[in-house]
Amino acid sequence: MSNIAATHGVEAPVTTEINGWKSDMMRRRVARRYAAERRFRFLGFFAVALSGGFLAVLLGTMLYQGIGGFTQTEIRLTVDFPSIAAGLTPEALSGKGAEDAMAALDLESLASASATATLGEDGPSLLSDGAWLSLRTALQDDPSLITRKAEVWVPASVDIDQAAKGADEPEADRQLAALKAKDRVQTGISMTFLSASDSTDPTVVGIWGAFKGTLLTMAITALLAFPIGMLSAVYLEEYAPRNRWTDLIEVSINNLAAVPSIIFGLLGLAVFLNFFNMPRSAPIVGGLTLALMTMPVIVIASRNAIKAVPPSIRDAALAMGASPVQVVFHHVLPLAMPGVLTGAIIGMARALGETAPLIMIGMRAFISSPPTSFTEPATVLPVQIFLWSDEVSRGFVEKTSAAIIVLLAFLMTMNATAIYLRNHFERRW
Amino acid sequence: MQETAITASLKMTARDVNVFYGEKQAIKNVSIDVDKDNVTAFIGPSGCGKSTFLRTLNRMNDTVAGCRVAGAIELDGEDIYASGMDVVLLRARVGMVFQKPNPFPKSIYENVAYGPRIHGLAENKSAMDHIVEKSLQRAGLWNEVKDRLHESGTALSGGQQQRLCIARAIAVDPEVILMDEPCSALDPIATAKIEELITELRGRFAIVIVTHNMQQAARISQRTAFFHLGELIEYGGTADIFTNPREPRTQDYITGRYG
Numbered sequence: 001m002s003n004i005a006a007t008h009g010v011e012a013p014v015t016t017e018i019n020g021w022k023s024d025m026m027r028r029r030v031a032r033r034y035a036a037e038r039r040f041r042f043l044g045f046f047a048v049a050l051s052g053g054f055l056a057v058l059l060g061t062m063l064y065q066g067i068g069g070f071t072q073t074e075i076r077l078t079v080d081f082p083s084i085a086a087g088l089t090p091e092a093l094s095g096k097g098a099e100d101a102m103a104a105l106d107l108e109s110l111a112s113a114s115a116t117a118t119l120g121e122d123g124p125s126l127l128s129d130g131a132w133l134s135l136r137t138a139l140q141d142d143p144s145l146i147t148r149k150a151e152v153w154v155p156a157s158v159d160i161d162q163a164a165k166g167a168d169e170p171e172a173d174r175q176l177a178a179l180k181a182k183d184r185v186q187t188g189i190s191m192t193f194l195s196a197s198d199s200t201d202p203t204v205v206g207i208w209g210a211f212k213g214t215l216l217t218m219a220i221t222a223l224l225a226f227p228i229g230m231l232s233a234v235y236l237e238e239y240a241p242r243n244r245w246t247d248l249i250e251v252s253i254n255n256l257a258a259v260p261s262i263i264f265g266l267l268g269l270a271v272f273l274n275f276f277n278m279p280r281s282a283p284i285v286g287g288l289t290l291a292l293m294t295m296p297v298i299v300i301a302s303r304n305a306i307k308a309v310p311p312s313i314r315d316a317a318l319a320m321g322a323s324p325v326q327v328v329f330h331h332v333l334p335l336a337m338p339g340v341l342t343g344a345i346i347g348m349a350r351a352l353g354e355t356a357p358l359i360m361i362g363m364r365a366f367i368s369s370p371p372t373s374f375t376e377p378a379t380v381l382p383v384q385i386f387l388w389s390d391e392v393s394r395g396f397v398e399k400t401s402a403a404i405i406v407l408l409a410f411l412m413t414m415n416a417t418a419i420y421l422r423n424h425f426e427r428r429w
Numbered sequence: 430m431q432e433t434a435i436t437a438s439l440k441m442t443a444r445d446v447n448v449f450y451g452e453k454q455a456i457k458n459v460s461i462d463v464d465k466d467n468v469t470a471f472i473g474p475s476g477c478g479k480s481t482f483l484r485t486l487n488r489m490n491d492t493v494a495g496c497r498v499a500g501a502i503e504l505d506g507e508d509i510y511a512s513g514m515d516v517v518l519l520r521a522r523v524g525m526v527f528q529k530p531n532p533f534p535k536s537i538y539e540n541v542a543y544g545p546r547i548h549g550l551a552e553n554k555s556a557m558d559h560i561v562e563k564s565l566q567r568a569g570l571w572n573e574v575k576d577r578l579h580e581s582g583t584a585l586s587g588g589q590q591q592r593l594c595i596a597r598a599i600a601v602d603p604e605v606i607l608m609d610e611p612c613s614a615l616d617p618i619a620t621a622k623i624e625e626l627i628t629e630l631r632g633r634f635a636i637v638i639v640t641h642n643m644q645q646a647a648r649i650s651q652r653t654a655f656f657h658l659g660e661l662i663e664y665g666g667t668a669d670i671f672t673n674p675r676e677p678r679t680q681d682y683i684t685g686r687y688g
Contacts, residue, residue, distance in 0.1 A: 242494060312531035316594070319489060320544045321521035321601065330543075331533060 062404050069402025072190030072203065073164040074153040075126060075179060079114045079135060081146045090143035102139065107132040111154065119184070126175060128155040130204030155192070155203040156185065158395040167394070193402060197370050198384065202395025205388075207406050209370040213283055213363070213378030214352070214410065216371060220287020221294055221351050226344050228291075229298030230333075233340075236299070237306040238328055257296035264293040265360025273361060280362035281377035289357050294347035301343020305336035337425040345418040352411055355382040381407040440465040440605055440635040441486060441523075446500035448481055448490065455481045459500075459661040461654055463605065468627060468636045470650035470667065472643060474687060478659040479639045480528075483607050486637065487523035488516050504605070521548055524598035524634075528610040530590035532582035532597070537574050540582040540593055541565060544601035560600055567633075568596035569626050588619025595626065599634065606630070608638040612645065624649050643683055647671050655679045 020026055084105055111132040115123030131154035138152045139145055156164070160179070163172035164187045179185040196206025240246045268289030272278045278285050309332050317327045333340075358364070363379050364387060371378035379387070381403060388400040441463040448456035456478045463469050463486075471479040481490065488509060490496045502509050509519055521544070532540050541561045544550075551557035561578070565571040570592045574585070582593050591611055598606055608627070612620040627636060627649050640646050646653055647667060654664040655676075663670060663679045674680045681687060 310531075312527060312529060313533065314492075315489065315525075315527060316531045316533060316597075317543075318492060319487065319520055319525035319527075320547070320597065321517045321519075322543075322547055323517050326547055330547075335534065 059408075062401050062408070065398055066401030066403075066405045068165045068398040069400075069405075070189060070193055071165070071187055072192055073156040073161040073185060073187040074190075075115075075119070075156045075160070076184045076186075077111070077114045077127075077131075077152050077154055078118045078149060079110065079138075079152050080117070080149050081110070081139070082148065083113070084110050085146050088146055090146055094143045098140075098143075102136060105139075107135045107139075111135055119179070119182075122175070126157055126160055126179070128157050128161075128203035129201045130199065131155055133204060153186070155190075158202055158393060160185070161187075161203055162394055165398075193399070194406075198366060198368050198379070198387075200366075202391070202393050202399055205396070205399055207381070207384065207403050209367055210379050210381045210384035210403070211406065211410070212370045213286075213367075214380040216283035216374055216378060217286040217290065217358075217380055218348065218352060218414075220284055220374065221290040222344075222348060224288065224291035225294040225298055225347060225351075229295045229344075229347075230302050230340055232295070233299045233302030233306055234328055234333065237303050238324065238332065253296045253299050257300055259293075260356075261293055261354050262356040262360060264289055265357030267292065268357060268361045279375050279377070281365045281367070281379070282375045283371060283378050284374040285361050286358050286363050286378075286380065287374070289361055290351040290354060293354065293357065294351045297347035297350065298340070298343050301346065302336065302340045305339025305343070306332055308339065309335045334425070338422045341418055341422045341425065345415055345422075348418075349411060349415060352414065353382050353407070355386050358383050359386075381410065438465045438467075439463070440505065442501075442503045443482075443486075444501045444503075446482070446485060446498065446502060448478070448485060449497045449499075450493070451495040455659050456485070457659045459656075461661060461664055463635055463637055464652060465635050466632050467651035468631050468638060468649055469652040469654065470646035471637065471639045471654050471656060472641075472646050472682075473656035473662075474682065475641075477656040479654075479656045480609050482656070483609055483637060483639050484525075486605070486607055487520050487525055489520075489525065491516060521601050522603055523605040523607060524601065524603035526591070526594050526598055526606065526608045526611045529614050530587055530594055532585070532590050532593050534581065534583050536579045537565075537582045537585070537593060538578040541596050541600045544597060548601055550601060564596040564600040565593075567599055567630065568592045569622065569629075570596055586619070588615050588622060591615060591619070591623060592626065595623075595630075599630070603634060605635040605637065608636065610639050610641060613641060620645070643671075655682060657682070 084107075088101060088105075111127060112124035115127050115131075117123075119126060134154040135152060138150070155161075159169060159172040160176055163169055163176045164185070176185065192204060193206050195208050196204055197209030199205045236246065236249065240249075268285060272285045272288055273280060313331050313335065314327055317331045318324075322330065358380055364383050365377055365379065366387075367377050367379050385400055385403045385407065388396045388403060439462050443459060443461045446456055446459045447454060459482060461482075471483060473479045484490045485498050485502060486509075490498060498510060504519070504522065508514065509523075533543065535543075538561055541564050542551075542557050545557060545560050551560055562571060562575075565574065570589060573589060574593075582590065585593060591614075595606075595611075612623050615623065624645065627638065630636060638646075638650065650667045652665070653667040653670040655662045655670060655674075655678075657678055663674060663676045665675075670679060671683055674683065
């Protein structure tokens with residue numbers, strides 16, 4: 001009887017009660033539940049592994065392709081400086097008037113003449129277009145060179161550089177082999193990429209200009225978006241009356257957070273450039289535009305963080321006779337700060353990677369010197385990456401990847417700082 | 430003649446107080462006097478308005494959207510709802526202890542020092558140290574925490590947290606202390622300590638306590654008010670209310686027929 005009952009458990013509840021927990025049916029049900037559990041856990045693990053894998057592939061590719069961007073092939077030239085000296089003394093090249101004296105020197109001709117003398121007929125074609133810049137740097141570092149012949153390392157042409165880094169091109173490979181035979185070539189880590197700015201020649205191109213542009217733009221964004229966003233959240237959460245207008249404002253803020261970034265670029269173009277006549281391509285305009293884009297994100301995150309502060313803390317402070325401002329600044333904001341900072345991180349990270357709105361306000365211009373103020377033309381890292389990825393010259397491929405590495409490193413540093421700050425605020429209590 | 434005798438020790442008076450939450454009336458025509466030297470207990474079933482009424486006494490209801498108070502509530506003869514009344518100073522004079530212990534997530538010292546600091550009661554560090562020590566001693570917590578004043582107040586046990594909240598409230602030397610079911614989240618031993626503390630504090634502060642626990646009201650209070658459905662049913666000496674209630678509804682409640 002009990003066996004029958006167990007197999008038709010539902011129809012015979014009385015007997016399942018006696019024998020049910022050990023019946024086959026119950027065992028099968030339990031086994032099914034465990035199987036479902038295992039399946040689900042496996043799926044979760046699979047999803048994490050997959051996303052981890054994608055990330056690893058992405059970072060791996062970038063590192064593999066970009067690492068070459070930080071190295072540079074150089075050729076050793078024997079340079080006959082006195083041939084163009086025309087009576088210049090080392091003293092004339094240091095101190096006052098050095099700039100003008102330097103500008104008067106025809107270093108470009110000297111570079112190609114030296115290349116011809118050192119490397120033969122096709123010598124000049126082996127050098128980068130910016131090779132003469134190395135001669136200038138050498139002279140600036142040691143003006144006494146003007147009185148003698150000297151060995152100077154200058155960047156090699158794109159083809160030689162690529163050949164040295166493993167590209168398969170018969171002509172360049174042959175030239176490289178010849179250079180190697182004369183012991184006049186080396187590939188090493190070069191600071192040029194981190195210290196130079198944009199150029200049409202990939203061998204002398206650098207990220208510093210775009211990096212500095214990003215720094216200036218982000219400074220404006222952070223200085224505007226963070227305090228304004230946080231204080232707006234405080235006002236809306238703590239002071240604003242609940243009525244149709246505040247509802248409307250809330251809906252608008254939520255909508256703004258979802259507006260495509262290029263729209264903010266158009267807004268920046270119309271308002272800051274056309275109406276206020278601010279300078280094109282300037283970090284201040286970029287920063288303002290990105291601040292507009294970031295603010296809604298910070299407001300929403302801050303409001304949620306403020307909302308999550310337990311009302312009992314507010315009550316406690318109010319009952320002690322704290323004024324509403326004291327309640328906010330002594331209790332609510334410090335407790336909400338980790339959440340506010342998280343929102344700020346997310347917003348700033350988004351702004352850091354933004355390209356479209358900055359293109360709209362002219363930050364895609366070719367800018368070969370790093371900006372020194374908020375109003376000078378500048379570009380930013382993501383726009384620089386976009387511009388380089390569009391270049392025809394093969395040397396730009398690795399430079400693009402290298403720039404991505406710099407951008408990611410910047411992003412990670414920024415996030416790490418913010419996470420440190422967040423933990424610091426959390427630990428304070 | 431008896432009227433004057435009571436007035437002499439009166440701290441707060443409420444006359445015809447009505448409280449509305451939007452359209453809903455939570456308190457109906459309540460008139461009550463709070464003695465300076467006695468513990469006054471508010472008892473009544475859940476939702477009878479006793480906590481709402483308590484919160485009108487230091488205007489904590491101001492923070493509730495849509496809450497409206499009509500009638501007169503006076504502290505030492507001063508209308509606390511008058512436009513000239515500074516609510517910040519009122520709350521310093523009428524302190525409050527809440528149902529759930531709610532110390533600030535700061536150190537024990539900072540919890541007690543917060544009130545004196547915002548009201549500028551201590552001129553220097555040593556004066557503040559003195560206030561903190563005195564308040565913790567009065568709250569019966571000093572011996573337990575004197576070696577760890579700079580540890581977080583939230584790391585204490587529930588009963589200790591509640592005594593910390595009482596120390597925080599008395600640190601600004603208020604005239605009245607309102608307690609909103611201060612023991613409902615505590616175990617019996619912690620409750621006994623708080624009750625003992627309330628008895629010790631009696632006389633120094635006027636104390637008003639809301640409680641669900643009728644035995645507690647009987648043990649610690651001298652005056653008891655019974656609320657039901659937003660009305661004050663009966664108010665009198667605790668002994669009278671519990672042994673000889675005038676109203677049948679009070680009788681029914683204290684004998685456990687509803688609640």
